[in-house]
Amino acid sequence: xxKIINNPDNVVEEMLNGMVVSQPQYLKRLEGFDVVVRADKxxxxxxxxxxxxxxxxxxxxxxxxxxxxxxxxxxxxxTSPTPxxxxxxxxxxxxGKGVLLIIKNYSGDVMNFEMAAEMAAADGIEVxxxxxxxxxxxENSTWTTGRRGIAxxxxxHKIAGAKAESGAALADVKKxxxxxxxxxxxxxxxxxxxxxxxxxxxxxxxADNEMEIGIGIHGEPGTHRESLKTADEIAQQLVDKILAENxxxxxxxxxxxxxxxxxxxxxxxYIVSAKVQAILKEKGLKMVKTYxxxxxxxxxxxxxxxxxxxxxNELKELLFAPADTPALVQF
Amino acid sequence: xxxxxxxxxxVGQAVIDKKSYLTDLDQAIGDGDHGINxxxxxxxxxxxxxxxxxNIDLTTLLKTVGMGLISSVGxxxxxxxxxxxLRASGVCAGKTEIDAVTAKAMLxxxxxxxxxxxxxxxxxxxxxxxxxxxSEAMDIAIxxxxxxxxxxADAVQAAQKGVEYTKTIIATKGRASYLAERSIGxxxxxxxxxxxxxxALYNYLE
Numbered sequence: 001x002x003k004i005i006n007n008p009d010n011v012v013e014e015m016l017n018g019m020v021v022s023q024p025q026y027l028k029r030l031e032g033f034d035v036v037v038r039a040d041k042x043x044x045x046x047x048x049x050x051x052x053x054x055x056x057x058x059x060x061x062x063x064x065x066x067x068x069x070x071x072x073x074x075x076x077x078x079t080s081p082t083p084x085x086x087x088x089x090x091x092x093x094x095x096g097k098g099v100l101l102i103i104k105n106y107s108g109d110v111m112n113f114e115m116a117a118e119m120a121a122a123d124g125i126e127v128x129x130x131x132x133x134x135x136x137x138x139e140n141s142t143w144t145t146g147r148r149g150i151a152x153x154x155x156x157h158k159i160a161g162a163k164a165e166s167g168a169a170l171a172d173v174k175k176x177x178x179x180x181x182x183x184x185x186x187x188x189x190x191x192x193x194x195x196x197x198x199x200x201x202x203x204x205x206x207a208d209n210e211m212e213i214g215i216g217i218h219g220e221p222g223t224h225r226e227s228l229k230t231a232d233e234i235a236q237q238l239v240d241k242i243l244a245e246n247x248x249x250x251x252x253x254x255x256x257x258x259x260x261x262x263x264x265x266x267x268x269x270y271i272v273s274a275k276v277q278a279i280l281k282e283k284g285l286k287m288v289k290t291y292x293x294x295x296x297x298x299x300x301x302x303x304x305x306x307x308x309x310x311x312x313n314e315l316k317e318l319l320f321a322p323a324d325t326p327a328l329v330q331f
Numbered sequence: 332x333x334x335x336x337x338x339x340x341x342v343g344q345a346v347i348d349k350k351s352y353l354t355d356l357d358q359a360i361g362d363g364d365h366g367i368n369x370x371x372x373x374x375x376x377x378x379x380x381x382x383x384x385x386n387i388d389l390t391t392l393l394k395t396v397g398m399g400l401i402s403s404v405g406x407x408x409x410x411x412x413x414x415x416x417l418r419a420s421g422v423c424a425g426k427t428e429i430d431a432v433t434a435k436a437m438l439x440x441x442x443x444x445x446x447x448x449x450x451x452x453x454x455x456x457x458x459x460x461x462x463x464x465x466s467e468a469m470d471i472a473i474x475x476x477x478x479x480x481x482x483x484a485d486a487v488q489a490a491q492k493g494v495e496y497t498k499t500i501i502a503t504k505g506r507a508s509y510l511a512e513r514s515i516g517x518x519x520x521x522x523x524x525x526x527x528x529x530x531a532l533y534n535y536l537e
Contacts, residue, residue: 053406079404082405106506107407111448138508199363219358
């Protein structure tokens, strides 16, 4: 294992410290907890809390700020944070207008956030939750845990965050978040695995000519493995799987997120994006905004995911609303 | 003399000792952190119980373990094992000696807690595939009039068989479910850690 770290057991603590001392204009540490909150707590708005295992940076702490999240809770690498930490985050950011939890669909995340929500509700805090599940690699059937939440979660942060910033009530912020979840799908792949610092070795191995399709964001293997293809073929495969969901129709406006998993050069993401845009054009879908870069990573995994979000007027307006966070600034 | 605190220490240490093994199992079909998380959990629990009296009652002890795991493990294992220990602690309230019937009732309460929290059932490649057979074996052993330690021995054996059984089935809960049929051939890390705990308890009491 080769990493720029001091001690595998301290990576989360040292990272959180690095975040708040480097960007004090955006972030504050909730003293004694693995939680970062907005430096400028805005009063009288619905607060958004998200989080999950660490290793997905800039998710989620990088999206704490105006127009997005109010707090992010960081668990150990790839491990959901514990209920007590989430509970403290909820208490810290509630302004009396309620708190929306944005949870990625993993058994552990859902359980820990639900336990925290129960604790906060017992204190009289109004708490609602949405569960993101944009990953089409995992079939949505009754006998599985359901689709996973991956990069599309960032678009939920963006749009629900803008809705909350506008002064909307908790029920309406939740509705906007749910609308994003219903209208977005993602699909990812990897060409190199990642290594959890405390584990010291990669979670799986890929031969030089292999790629893993349907990869998650926790170093877990994907749905299947095949021989490495060109960027165009990879983009086609990812987008085809997303379009097969049949939620996008000719003439629809869409937002695109071409997300790097940590070790993928922007050059490659742009090459993938070029093909994605060509396919959308061919299908009669109108791209109105594209985000490209590392938004939801998996440590140093090399690979990418593509997310498509179908927009209506409300979602479009909220997507274009300003945001000012360490990892996403938009005017 | 056997004390609850010493028994718990042995059980926790067994999990810590299997840290790499459990992590390897999880790397095959999950996200590769089960051993790391469970070891961190029991190390945190050890700090919490160090300040308790050596002859602390089992209920207080198990409650401390449950809360300790919930606040230190994370992932799915934290809420699941945490809830299991909390539920078990409720069953033994006021008891100073644990007979086989009480032990089985504690195990059943733990199983019920895991089912409530994880919404899983037997046959989904989870810790329940070790724990439910263990409870069933214990039930048979009790009815056959076996001693406490013999009942536990049967439970351990059934749990071990349960772990073997998890190799043959598809995961439908948790992160391993994303692999679908590719999860076949691998044993479930959660069922394994549950069995490690039962084995350690048996070895200590035997």
